[in-house]
Amino acid sequence: MEHICSIQGMESSNRALPRLRTLTSFLAPYRRTMLLGLGLGLAANAAGLATPMVTKWVLDTLGAGGSMARPIGVLLLLVVLGAAVGLWQWRLLGTLAEHIVLDARTAIVRHYFRARVGDLQRRPTGELVTRATSDTQLLREASSSIVGLVNAGIALVGTLVLMGVLDLFLLGCTIAAVLVVAAVMGALMPRIAAAQTAAQESMGRLGGALEGALRAVRTVKASRAEARVTERIVADARQVATHSVRSAVVTASVWTIAWTGIQLAVIVILGVGAWRAQRDLLEISSLIAFLLYVFQLMGPITELTQNTTALQAGIAAAGRIREVESMAVEPAAPATTATARPATPDPDQPVLEFRRVTARYGPDAPPAVREVDLVVPRRGHTAIVGPSGAGKTTLFSLVLRFLEPEHGQLLLDGRPYATYGHDEVRSRLAYVEQETPVVPGTIRDNLRFTHPDASDEEIRAVLRAVRLDEKVDSLPEGLDTLLSSTEVSGGQRQRIALARAMLRTPDVLLLDEATAQVDGLTEAALQECVRQRAAVGAVVTIAHRLSTVLDADRIVVMENGRIRTQGTHAELLASDDLYRRLVEALRIAAEEPVAVGA
Numbered sequence: 001m002e003h004i005c006s007i008q009g010m011e012s013s014n015r016a017l018p019r020l021r022t023l024t025s026f027l028a029p030y031r032r033t034m035l036l037g038l039g040l041g042l043a044a045n046a047a048g049l050a051t052p053m054v055t056k057w058v059l060d061t062l063g064a065g066g067s068m069a070r071p072i073g074v075l076l077l078l079v080v081l082g083a084a085v086g087l088w089q090w091r092l093l094g095t096l097a098e099h100i101v102l103d104a105r106t107a108i109v110r111h112y113f114r115a116r117v118g119d120l121q122r123r124p125t126g127e128l129v130t131r132a133t134s135d136t137q138l139l140r141e142a143s144s145s146i147v148g149l150v151n152a153g154i155a156l157v158g159t160l161v162l163m164g165v166l167d168l169f170l171l172g173c174t175i176a177a178v179l180v181v182a183a184v185m186g187a188l189m190p191r192i193a194a195a196q197t198a199a200q201e202s203m204g205r206l207g208g209a210l211e212g213a214l215r216a217v218r219t220v221k222a223s224r225a226e227a228r229v230t231e232r233i234v235a236d237a238r239q240v241a242t243h244s245v246r247s248a249v250v251t252a253s254v255w256t257i258a259w260t261g262i263q264l265a266v267i268v269i270l271g272v273g274a275w276r277a278q279r280d281l282l283e284i285s286s287l288i289a290f291l292l293y294v295f296q297l298m299g300p301i302t303e304l305t306q307n308t309t310a311l312q313a314g315i316a317a318a319g320r321i322r323e324v325e326s327m328a329v330e331p332a333a334p335a336t337t338a339t340a341r342p343a344t345p346d347p348d349q350p351v352l353e354f355r356r357v358t359a360r361y362g363p364d365a366p367p368a369v370r371e372v373d374l375v376v377p378r379r380g381h382t383a384i385v386g387p388s389g390a391g392k393t394t395l396f397s398l399v400l401r402f403l404e405p406e407h408g409q410l411l412l413d414g415r416p417y418a419t420y421g422h423d424e425v426r427s428r429l430a431y432v433e434q435e436t437p438v439v440p441g442t443i444r445d446n447l448r449f450t451h452p453d454a455s456d457e458e459i460r461a462v463l464r465a466v467r468l469d470e471k472v473d474s475l476p477e478g479l480d481t482l483l484s485s486t487e488v489s490g491g492q493r494q495r496i497a498l499a500r501a502m503l504r505t506p507d508v509l510l511l512d513e514a515t516a517q518v519d520g521l522t523e524a525a526l527q528e529c530v531r532q533r534a535a536v537g538a539v540v541t542i543a544h545r546l547s548t549v550l551d552a553d554r555i556v557v558m559e560n561g562r563i564r565t566q567g568t569h570a571e572l573l574a575s576d577d578l579y580r581r582l583v584e585a586l587r588i589a590a591e592e593p594v595a596v597g598a
């Protein structure tokens, strides 16, 4: 462990110790395998260390004119044993490293999907992806590096001891050379670590920028911004390259110093050794064995260098991976949960209720909604309207528990949200997002996304309801058509998302209408589905279309995070100025020519 401690000392950052602990926490479950790896490494080392001594035996036997069979046999045995044990260790540690990478990736992916939506959305998606894909790779080398460091340390000490057995004077020369090399390497190592950390951080930024730009590729092209965007992202790539080049240059210097130092040491030792042999202070066979040890010294020194570099990269990566764990997760279901849901809920009791709810997105942010009181009846269509930033989406986020109220509470079936688990609440809702309503995969995957056990009949029924059955039948691969590979229009995507939400009867259908104009067929399908659902359950829409507002049983007008007023279309037209202006804006939008396409 001495080597590990000295490496901590090299880390310029004062966070090195907790970061190393972070790394070792990934390795802890594999302690036994690592110990076995260490044992195998020591055995391979022992075989390697014995080889020069046996070579000396061969030479001495040759000088004495004895039989060569035994020493040569032992030499061969050592080579074969060393190779077999080395191979075993290599495979063991290679497999172990992959398990550790897999563990880290699994932990990250699990954490992402347990994290709060707000925490995830605050960070660029590409950066989150880089942490799971690229940072975890650095753990691979780091995992075997600890074993490698201990092995190399022991091999180094073993080699020096055996050199001492052969000739103490030459050992003194060797140690002096090793100390000089080690001092130079020690001075350069922290710079490698700093450059690698910076490179990984730039890599995260590169991932984030590239992912964001590719997502918005249509806007990028329409704005003729390809060159600017490319330049900005390439600048991030250049940053990665700059830091990586710095790391490569310092690494090259470390290696060159190590190699040259050893070569110089060999020449000095050869000269000094020859001079001592001439004076009969040293046998020729001992000098040869000593020189073999000097060459062998490169092995542990190389390993120490490589493993230290890998360990530093791993420590940096482990720190970044652990940052993921600082993202708060959604709380587990309360232990005292819930009496079973009544088979026939009281029809007069609201399905959802907001009681003086105030919520904000961060401790320093202003409230996004304030003192909201809202009742959503068990049946019927409630439309929410309001200017941009009024807090409509925030209401949905609260219902879906993406955001928790700061004050006040929400109730489902008359029971406070706090008494339900997140899953329990969401199992009663269906949600159609405005921006990205479909998930990667086939049409079937999308339709079964909420209810993986849905039958083909159920799927057909909802496709019919959103008037997509004929379109899907006309596709060569039908339901197995990949959404990415086919020409599925924005309106059709909306309808697929709606079909998914309609698949099993949710208590509340939450529909965030697309702000963009949709084709006539989509609009009609939406309207009909909403009507059907509203007849048997609750539908809440964030309305961006006049037809939706006209269809609603009650309309909630929001302004500056508060509910300004509520009522029917006729009541609000007569009583509320803001509502009249909003409807006028929707009317103008509705009168604009709309492209029709199925």
Ligand SMILES: Nc1ncnc2c1ncn2[C@@H]1O[C@H](COP(=O)(O)OP(=O)(O)OP(=O)(O)O)[C@@H](O)[C@H]1O
Binding pocket: 121, 361, 362, 365, 367, 368, 386, 387, 388, 389, 390, 391, 392, 393, 394, 395
């Ligand atoms: N993720 C977020 N982080 C911080 N503030 C947010 C976040 N989302 C919304 N807000 C803020 O909360 C307020 C309400 O936003 P909200 O998205 O609920 O409005 P909206 O009525 O849905 O607007 P729009 O019609 O433009 O979608 C706004 O001031 C907005 O800036």
